[in-house]
Amino acid sequence: xxxxxxxxxxxxVFTEGQANSGFAKTAISLLRYRQEHVTAVLDSSxxxxxxxxxxxxxxxxxxxxSLDEIPPADALFIxxxxxxxxxxxxxxxAIAGCLRRGIDIVSGLHEFVSEDPEFAELAQRHDVxxxxxxxxxxxxxxxxxxxxxxxxxxxxxxxxxxxxxxxSAIEIDRELKRxxxxxSFVATGQTGIMIDGAGIPVDAVVADFISGAIESQVVAEQHxxxxxxxxxGSLAHPSFSGVTLGLLHGCAPQGLVMCYxxxxxxVLGLPHAQLVPLIRLVELYERIASVRAxxxxxxxxxxxxxxxxxxxxxxxxxxxxxxxxxxxxVYRDGAGVLVDAVLSYRxxxxx
Amino acid sequence: xxxxxxxxxxxxVFTEGQANSGFAKTAISLLRYRQEHVTAVLDSSxxxxxxxxxxxxxxxxxxxxSLDEIPPADALFIxxxxxxxxxxxxxxxAIAGCLRRGIDIVSGLHEFVSEDPEFAELAQRHDVxxxxxxxxxxxxxxxxxxxxxxxxxxxxxxxxxxxxxxxSAIEIDRELKRxxxxxSFVATGQTGIMIDGAGIPVDAVVADFISGAIESQVVAEQHxxxxxxxxxGSLAHPSFSGVTLGLLHGCAPQGLVMCYxxxxxxVLGLPHAQLVPLIRLVELYERIASVRAxxxxxxxxxxxxxxxxxxxxxxxxxxxxxxxxxxxxVYRDGAGVLVDAVLSYRxxxxx
Numbered sequence: 265x266x267x268x269x270x271x272x273x274x275x276x277v278f279t280e281g282q283a284n285s286g287f288a289k290t291a292i293s294l295l296r297y298r299q300e301h302v303t304a305v306l307d308s309s310x311x312x313x314x315x316x317x318x319x320x321x322x323x324x325x326x327x328x329x330s331l332d333e334i335p336p337a338d339a340l341f342i343x344x345x346x347x348x349x350x351x352x353x354x355x356x357x358a359i360a361g362c363l364r365r366g367i368d369i370v371s372g373l374h375e376f377v378s379e380d381p382e383f384a385e386l387a388q389r390h391d392v393x394x395x396x397x398x399x400x401x402x403x404x405x406x407x408x409x410x411x412x413x414x415x416x417x418x419x420x421x422x423x424x425x426x427x428x429x430x431x432s433a434i435e436i437d438r439e440l441k442r443x444x445x446x447x448s449f450v451a452t453g454q455t456g457i458m459i460d461g462a463g464i465p466v467d468a469v470v471a472d473f474i475s476g477a478i479e480s481q482v483v484a485e486q487h488x489x490x491x492x493x494x495x496x497g498s499l500a501h502p503s504f505s506g507v508t509l510g511l512l513h514g515c516a517p518q519g520l521v522m523c524y525x526x527x528x529x530x531v532l533g534l535p536h537a538q539l540v541p542l543i544r545l546v547e548l549y550e551r552i553a554s555v556r557a558x559x560x561x562x563x564x565x566x567x568x569x570x571x572x573x574x575x576x577x578x579x580x581x582x583x584x585x586x587x588x589x590x591x592x593x594v595y596r597d598g599a600g601v602l603v604d605a606v607l608s609y610r611x612x613x614x615x
Numbered sequence: 616x617x618x619x620x621x622x623x624x625x626x627x628v629f630t631e632g633q634a635n636s637g638f639a640k641t642a643i644s645l646l647r648y649r650q651e652h653v654t655a656v657l658d659s660s661x662x663x664x665x666x667x668x669x670x671x672x673x674x675x676x677x678x679x680x681s682l683d684e685i686p687p688a689d690a691l692f693i694x695x696x697x698x699x700x701x702x703x704x705x706x707x708x709a710i711a712g713c714l715r716r717g718i719d720i721v722s723g724l725h726e727f728v729s730e731d732p733e734f735a736e737l738a739q740r741h742d743v744x745x746x747x748x749x750x751x752x753x754x755x756x757x758x759x760x761x762x763x764x765x766x767x768x769x770x771x772x773x774x775x776x777x778x779x780x781x782x783s784a785i786e787i788d789r790e791l792k793r794x795x796x797x798x799s800f801v802a803t804g805q806t807g808i809m810i811d812g813a814g815i816p817v818d819a820v821v822a823d824f825i826s827g828a829i830e831s832q833v834v835a836e837q838h839x840x841x842x843x844x845x846x847x848g849s850l851a852h853p854s855f856s857g858v859t860l861g862l863l864h865g866c867a868p869q870g871l872v873m874c875y876x877x878x879x880x881x882v883l884g885l886p887h888a889q890l891v892p893l894i895r896l897v898e899l900y901e902r903i904a905s906v907r908a909x910x911x912x913x914x915x916x917x918x919x920x921x922x923x924x925x926x927x928x929x930x931x932x933x934x935x936x937x938x939x940x941x942x943x944x945v946y947r948d949g950a951g952v953l954v955d956a957v958l959s960y961r962x963x964x965x966x
Contacts, residue, residue, distance in 0.1 A: 348756045374823065474822050506858060506864070531759070536761075
């Protein structure tokens with residue numbers, strides 16, 4: 265799958281009607297990290313605008329209102345990630361239209377596009393591919409292996425879904441590379457896999473094999489000095505904590521980066537569910553990680569969505585003092601502060 | 616599925632070569648709880664013996680060495696539960712032989728017998744059923760619902776796999792009923808489902824839907840005064856903690872019963888992995904449960920396998936004093952002590 269996903273260079277990102285729904289994080293991240301490969305967004309509800317204005321990323325990339333307007337393309341990437349991962353019926357004509365035009369489909373939904381009889385038949389007839397990112401056959405039970413001692417595994421964890429766990433892992437990995445270090449990013453969600461071309465769709469693995477799937481992937485990456493493993497969900501999320509813990513124990517990180525969005529008032533999508541305070545979460549993550557291998561939260565990544573620049577800067581100082589940990593606004597300022605923390609942690613534990 | 620599984624009254628339990636492997640817990644529990652429906656065990660390695668001698672349950676039920684010797688039967692239940700759930704190749708002739716004889720197959724393996732081309736073809740030709748207990752289509756995300764206030768949910772949790780979480784839940788449920796209470800047992804594993812006829816094969820659910828699957832089942836059972844939810848794995852198990860936590864948060868129990876086997880020296884199947892001390896586990900379970908809903912460990916269930924009767928009695932006293940909790944040997948003495956604990960906990964929290 266890796267080569268195929270990386271080789272798409274004329275991508276249409278599909279967000280039909282959901283550009284401003286809060287579920288378009290896949291689209292936003294594709295525009296942020298693969299802007300040079302995205303030729304247009306397809307969404308009739310915001311057609312004619314430019315991506316930067318609508319998504320806060322993607323610059324002048326156009327937004328088209330119908331398939332007839334899109335530039336030449338080799339793949340349609342489904343750019344939203346609704347909880348539950350069902351395919352809305354109103355998207356069917358666009359998917360069918362792409363297949364008829366010879367455009368591949370890349371989907372991260374739980375409902376597999378490739379197993380839909382109509383789409384499967386169209387794909388065959390027009391000789392195009394449907395890639396379901398979440399479709400997997402992972403069936404290895406984790407062995408609780410001892411990873412290579414001098415491999416430092418950093419795992420991004422969070423207070424909630426959609427708080428910047430993937431972005432933080434990517435930014436730390438890139439900054440480490442920029443400084444000349446040997447680092448690798450392991451994607452664990454559909455968006456990360458669409459960006460990186462490879463990874464483990466951990467929330468779609470059969471429950472018994474969550475830890476085994478990520479353990480195998482980390483074994484394959486442990487020759488690097490640093491491995492940055494994208495986190496999923498939250499230990500405190502009422503829907504997804506099983507994914508979070510299976511992933512945490514499977515990759516057995518020595519260091520954790522805690523991600524949160526200060527403007528968030530309740531669990532995303534569950535307004536009745538309160539967020540658990542960061543200080544309690546830091547302790548909870550460290551404590552439950554330690555039954556597999558000792559781990560320490562070494563820094564805080566702030567997603568300042570909804571805050572002004574000065575509010576974000578103020579929050580950085582506040583949280584850093586309150587938790588006695590380095591903190592930075594990864595979206596506005598990059599991950600420099602966190603990379604400093606990773607490097608000094610490495611010196612501390614890997615003498 | 617429920618009616619079908621319950622209606623089998625002439626069951627052959629298959630353990631070929633694994634009777635003494637430590638993986639035959641499904642067989643042992645079927646002999647314990649459905650002895651009246653088990654007509655024979657099929658296992659050439661212990662053929663000619665009686666079940667009580669080999670499995671410590673099942674009384675005079677015979678063990679046959681080949682299909683030609685088995686009494687008339689309506690289903691073959693696969694009686695072992697290997698980690699990973701693969702179908703050993705040496706079992707194929709017996710499964711095919713049953714299908715040819717018009718005997719249904721009931722399997723709890725991760726590898727689906729019904730999707731094997733040879734077996735699927737045989738089943739169709741001989742008009743018999745293959746029931747894969749773990750095959751499921753659960754695709755509902757948990758909503759973190761508020762359950763009915765006067766429904767008391769008791770969840771059995773453990774220090775490891777195979778320490779008596781299912782048996783403890785069944786025994787507490789049965790003792791509550793015996794005392795005239797309105798109670799229900801929710802099976803969450805293959806063996807519990809084979810015994811009860813229904814339940815959620817939670818370790819085979821797609822990761823994102825672990826909590827949602829069990830939440831839905833508890834919603835359907837919350838009209839009862841008591842719901843006993845079978846636990847899976849352990850928060851401290853290097854392979855399966857994701858299943859354990861998704862289940863814990865999905866059923867949001869008020870009370871937990873901690874199960875352990877004192878003779879166990881390390882994590883089952885992972886001799887390099889240390890068991891986490893009970894006192895640390897009690898705190899860990901309560902703490903992580905509380906991010907969804909407050910829960911308290913109210914009793915300890917001892918699986919005294921490998922201990923003498925006096926050693927077991929001594930361990931009961933020791934652990935009860937050390938943790939300041941009621942404890943009993945569920946296998947030898949039943950769950951009376953734990954039911955007392957459940958009832959006084961009910962009086963304490965549901966005034």
